Structure formats: C-alpha cells, structure tokens
Amino acid sequence: MRPRWWKWALGIGAVGLFWWVCPPVHVVPLETGRQRRAGDRFDAEAFVEEFWERRLLPAEAQAIRAEVLLGLLQTRPEEALERYGRRLGLSRSTCFLVSGQGTVVTVDEAAVSLALEPGGPVAVVIGLGPVFGNTLRDGSGLLDVNEFPNSQDFNAISAALNRRVEERVLPLLKAGAVPGRTVAFAGCAEIHDPRRELFPLRVVPFQIRFP
C-alpha cells in the first residue's frame, strides 16, 4: 500500500506552485484598497461637470429653433425625426436638441409655459419639478453608449445631468420667470408620437437666460 502522505505532499506542492505562478489574492492595507477602488470607479458627477461646460453649453449653437422644429413636425414629421431626432437603441421615443426664445404665459409650482410668438398659444413648457429620464443625455447627441464600459455608468450620467438641471438651471428660471417676461432657453425635448402629443413641447433646459 502506497503511503498517503505522498498524495498530500503532491497536493500541497501543486497548490503552492499555483499560488506562486498566479497568486489568487493580494493583501493590501484597507485604506489603500479603498482609495484604489474609488479611483477605479466611474465618477459621473465629475464627468458631467466637464461635459456640461466643454460640450453641452457650446452645443446650443447646433440646436434647432423650437418654432422651426414644431413647424416641421406638423408638416413633415418624418423629415423632422430623420434630420433632427435622436433615438437610443430600440427606444420608440425621439429626442431633440432645441433652443428658442419666448414670452412667459403662466408660472406655477410645476411648470413655466411659454409662447414663442407675442400673443400666441403656449408652445413650450419647462417643468420645475424633479427631472426624470434620459432626455438631456440622449437628446444632446453628444454621448454614445458604446463609449462606456457598462450601462450603469451611462445611466449614472443621466442621473447626474438631471440633478444638475434641478440644482442649477431650474432655480434660475423659478426665480426670474414672471408672466410677460422674455426667456431664452436651450435644452432637449422628447417626443413619443408627433401626431398625438406635439403641443406643448416639454423641454428639459440646460441653459436659461433673461435677455
């Protein structure tokens, strides 16, 4: 009968060799490990900080005027969707990068409504409450999901953009919007079906000015 210790020695030797060739774990001080992990993690807030200043605000120059978009959506919706719309993946809704100037018609806790022509109907509504969804991220057309390693990071950008709108843009509008005052805006709008829900255009703004 062969001695069993041979098997044990062989097993321990194999494990030792494996441990030496491909070490399964590295032991590091807890604080160092935490810092390294924090460094590896995607910082959506920092990304949005830079994206906002360097890419989003300058993109206002490429935005289609709201009155032009609304006119085109009424007359030639297919062309409007094709030329100015942006869709992500299999989504059925379309986002647009829009800008414009209008007169405040009403202001309440929930929203500010604007007429694009003096004395005209309400054509644009800017919500004042919490911002949900991916309208700003997808409507800008500046971000490609394939540039991010996973969808969680991509979604975190949306959340950070929305938070920034809530904290920095909407308070400005809330403070300055009074009926009759002129407001210039740039932002993104999302439309599911231009035949059913065109008016008013609901815009998530990234830029508000009172000329």
Add this chain to the structure above:
Amino acid sequence: MMRADRSWLARVQSLVALTLMVVLMSLLSDRFLTAENGLNILRQISVNLCLSLGMTLIILSGGIDLSVGAVLALAGAVAARLLKEGLPLPMFDVLLQFTVSGAILAGLTVGLMLGWFNGLVITRFRLPPFVATLGTLSIARGLTMLWTGGYPITGLGPAFGFLGTGLWLGIPMPVWICAVLVAVFAVVTRRTAFGRYLYAVGGNERAAVLTGLEVDRIKRRVYTLGGGLAGVAGLMVTARLDSAQPNAGLGYELDSIAAVVIGGTSLSGGRGSVMGTVLGCLIIGVLNNGLFLLNVSPFWQQVIKGLVILAAVALDRLNPRTAEAGR
C-alpha cells in the same frame, strides 16, 4: 431478437434524432449549415452542457439536483464581487484583493461547497434529493440577493471576460472548457472505479450497499461534483455577460434535466452516458437555433421543446431495461 433491436435503437436514438434535425434545418434554412452558426450553437449550449454534465452524474446515481441554476448565480456573483471589490477584513485592517485566478477559485469553491451541502443533507438526513436540492435552491437564491443587494455587478474587465468571450484557435473559450470537461467525465464514468460505482448505486442502491460500496460517500462526491460544474457554468455566464446578474440561471435546472433525459439517461438512474448528454444538449441547441433562424415564435419554441422531451422519454420506454425497471 426484438429486445436486441429495441436496445440498439435506444442507444442510437439521440444520434439519429440529431442527424435528422441537422438535415431538416439545413434544408429549411440556408444560414444553418455554416461554420459560424456551428460555433454559435456550441457557444450557446456550453453553459447548459456544463450543468448537464453534473446533472448526468447525479441522475446516473439515482438522484436529481434542482439547485444548479441558483448555485450558478451565487458562484458567478461571489466571483464577480470579490474580483471587483475584494474582501475587506477590518479586524486586520487589510483588504484581500482577488485576482482573476482568485475569483475563479472562489466561484468554484462556492459551487463545490453547495454541492457538498446537498450531498450531506441527502445522505445524513435521508431527505429525498428533490426536496433537499429545492431547499438549497432557495438558500442559494437568497444568498445571491444578499450578496449582490439585488443589483448586477458589472465591469469585470477583459481578463475575466476572456473566459466567456475569448477565442483560442478560432474556437470560443467556453467550448474549449466544455470539451475538456466532457473528455474528463467521459473517462471518469467509463474507465474509473468511481464511474462503475456510480452506475451501481443508481442501478440498484440496495445491491450496491450489500456489495460493500460506501454509497453515502459516493453520493456526496457526486453532488459535490455537480455543484462544482454549476460553479464553472456560473463563471462562464458571468464572464460572457461581463456582469453577475442576481437572477442568472433561472430555470436552467430544467434545461439541464431535459438535455440529460433527451440524451438517453434514465431518470431512475443507473443507465446513461456523458456522450448521450452531449447529444441531448446539441439537440436542444440545434432546435433552439434552427427555430430561431426559421423565425418561429419563442412561445412555439417552448411548446416544441416540451414535445421533444416527451418524445425522448416515450422512446426511452421502448428500451427493455427501462420497461423492466418500471414493472
């Protein structure tokens, strides 16, 4: 003569069915019989094949394991989180940062431990395997939710992802892994004492006890191996998706049982083979792939898969040995 004919038919029925299906699908779709689609089918069946190998051993020994899908999920989640976040040990003020090999080892260990637990519960407390593994299914699902917090763990890196998406000599890594496992377990079941004990225990447990076999020990080993293979499957799924999903592997246990049964392994134990299971997985894979290429609704695909399983079991009844066992 009639009995011999039926026995021969039972042995080759899976191969005949697979050949017929390949011929039929090739005639119906010009995209079916291509090298790319062949590799695609092999890649798609690799996870089920890995689970089914373990299930074959367990069913051969007269048992069943309903927990493999849940074990797959937990093994994948443990590997993913350890790889991504490591294991903090505050009492020693250190963090164990797991490398890819460490995460793989951890996932495998989880699978082996849960499999061993199944075997222990079945042999020590004499619980029916159906009930014992159903309990483990629930435990593993709960532990996966606790471990992940219900969220996917993503971004595991290319080195780990190679296990699921990498190619070697133009063939996907999961296919290589499965090929090695099939070769190992084909030899184990046919050419080793453990393999013969497996058939003996599944064929007639009482006779196996009377001949002096350590039946409980053999069963514990079988369930441990089944858990380990579920761990391998979990690592492959996680690597392929580059994410550990808390709900991964839902319903996979039924797919693996189906593959084993279609491959001619008797649910009453003691009869069947690893190669039969490979054919069973290929039949399911070809069926899924062919029906997809033919634009058949996924709902109809489920119906057709169910009918194939019923046909396989009905054909199995033609085997004289099965008929005798049923009497």
